[in-house]
Amino acid sequence: MTLETEQDWKSIVHRCFRCGYCKFTHSYSDFNCPSYKKYRFETYSTGGRMWLIFGLINGDIQWSQNLSNVLYACTTCGNCVENCRFEKFNSFIVDFIEAARAEAVKAGFCPEKQKLLLERTMNSEMFNPYGEQNSDNADLKKEYDLPDNAEWVYFIGCTSNYRQKKLRDATLRLLKKAKIDFTLIDEHCCCSPIIRTGQITPVKDFIDYNITQIKKTGASKVITSCAGCYRTIKKDWLKFGAEYEFEVLHTLELVKQLLDDGKIKIKSEYNKTVTYHDPCHIGRHVGLYEEPREVYKQIPGINFVEMKRNRENAWCCGAGGGVKIGYPDWAVEISKERVEEAKETGATVLSSTCPFCRTNLSDANEKHELGLEVIDLIEILDQLEIEINDSNLI
């Protein structure tokens, strides 16, 4: 079942019993819901939110800015989805929260800071939530000598294009090195930030625009190094009624495929102890847990170690769901817990596969002088010598 109509979610949200499994890790060793762990009132547990939503539907409680703030003080990390035991209900929890946020927006209770995301994204000079001048990527196309038509489109994503350019450039170099036939489009935001914050009015137009641009290139595959874009294109675009035939991959999936097929081989060593942070958007939201690990483990010289909370139990970096813009200090507080957990493993490198996680993890690392190197998997690969087996490339 999917939540296709408003009626769908309104008719099942009451099935939350508020039992509280959603607060924990699998073993119950710790609270793993960032919001409950901070605020501690039951209101801020997933159950609390579900009951507030049900109360709103029933008219037992009215919209207010405070109530809306409770709904927005959630990173939508999906720990609740993972740990809720009610199988007919659990997979929709994040959808409920996003749907309720959309209702908050309709009722005029979207928090001010989150409104900025929409304003900037809608601004025709920008089309991105960072408020930067829109890049049509023409210069990059020229610099990397990319064709107009290609088999692949690299969807850079706003975070990589405007905040984490090192990751963008590393991805471009890697794709070139691996002789992937790819191009770029004049992309507009994938809409992840505005979907997460319930500001959905323009989403369909943005999706249509991006799909048209992708189609123009004739590409059959879209690749991105951004966990947020990946989840959004792969899941949300379909939820919003998009129809597309191209395949959607995260760069790590492509790398894994190339390594597995012997099409590339990592030749130089990376002699560091590395731990991996599972981004919520490709971990709990999509289920890619082993693929990134298999790539790290194929890097010669690496000492790969796990944090205590990993895979389905990963502690969120704190940036998602509009929390980074809405609650910047708290976002870094959440992230600090993750960086400290990484330090406990003895790792010197904290690596991930999401530029948004990278930003927030770096912010905590720097603010609290925790001394780790925070770097994306693709950037690590970019530093290494890679041998290409030309004979049978994709």
Next chain:
Amino acid sequence: MELFVLNKNEIIKKLCDIIGKEFVSNKSEDLFIYSQDPGVSDPRPVDFVVMPKTVEEIQKIVKLANEEKIPIVPMGGGMTLSGLVIPVKGGIVLDMKRMDEIIEINESSRYALIEAGVTTGKLQAYLEEHHPNLEVSIPDAPPSVTVAGNALIHGSGFLSQKHGDHGSMINGLEVVLPNGEVCKLGSCALSKYWFTRGPIPDFIGLFISSFGTLGIATKLSIKLYPKPKMRYLVFGLCKDPKVLPNLIYNITRTDLAEDILIGIQDKPAWMKGYVVIMVYITGDSEEELDSKTKLLKKIYRKGKARYMKAPDRYYDIFLEKPQFAAKAADFRKGGGFEYVGAFIPLEKIPEIIQIGNDISLKHGIIPTMGARFISKTHSAMFFISYSFNRADPKDIENARHALHETNKEVLNIGGIPWKSELEGQKLILQKMDPNYKMLLKTIRSALDPNGIMNPGNWEVN
């Protein structure tokens, strides 16, 4: 009693002075959530929610409550389902879950000294990681409930058949009394070891099943037990509930069982018309488990029951600790259930099964019942569960009627409803020996002359 001498804004300000504004609220969305629980009780208004971190903060809150005549309701997980943490007369809900330190595990005297907000999930996980040879008896309630909240209501769990209900596993208690003084009960009153309740006058019982009316527990020492290497489950099946008292009696004579549960449900279809018996056995080796299984099979046969080999997934489901009992909440696609948990004598099992069946069918609810045996056969906690659809007020009302009728029948046959909601408490008090009631009233008014502690519960007029 005149409530609230000061206005609410002044009270909020004072509460914030005591514990900081982050953990004090009178915002409507917080009050909304704390005014209800997952059972059938109607919401009741709450004025303030506070989450203290220290004993001193609680003392100050209690002193303020005395000065301003504000009711206080201590809350753990809030999962009794019977509305016990929804204030009857407004006031402060004191959510204890920020007091969540595991202070000490004493390996040799086998106890855990913990703060009152520690959840069963946290203690269980902590022992698994740091003291794998020890275990604590936890209920099949969700892991978000507190060890204290459970022990303080005569809760029971997977070691209760062997070692008694969880109230009896309390070795020591620290409470903030209704006058704001801190009192230590048990050996901790005079020793640094929280290892026993005696041999001094034992007042710990006063605080069990009194629903927070006599004080606020801030720390407790709970008994731990050696953890066996292996645990297994031997299912049995019988058709005639009348054989159960003898059968259970004979199983408990052997000392074979760690835990004994029975289940009676009309759904799934194969269970209809049967009683499923679940005997948990433990041991150090496969051989030991095999020999215990063989003995149990024999007892089943002699007792007019039979052994049942269940599909693998049943073992996974029923060996989980805690079991996911909350699934009953979704039986009517509706996010709710409440049960009468009745403490009854063993011999009343067949009768209560009939009662549960009749009341369920009368209310159009699929019969869902079961029991856990406590301390051999000294008592059984028999539950009759009524699921309801939270989105349907009529369905909730229906379940409420079923619960009330069940409480009455339980009392008629000589049982006692457990962790009873307000209406059930009234029925119990009606039947209670007047001198017991007088004693309760005398103790309560001596300890709490201003009537601030969870007023409305156990109200003796």
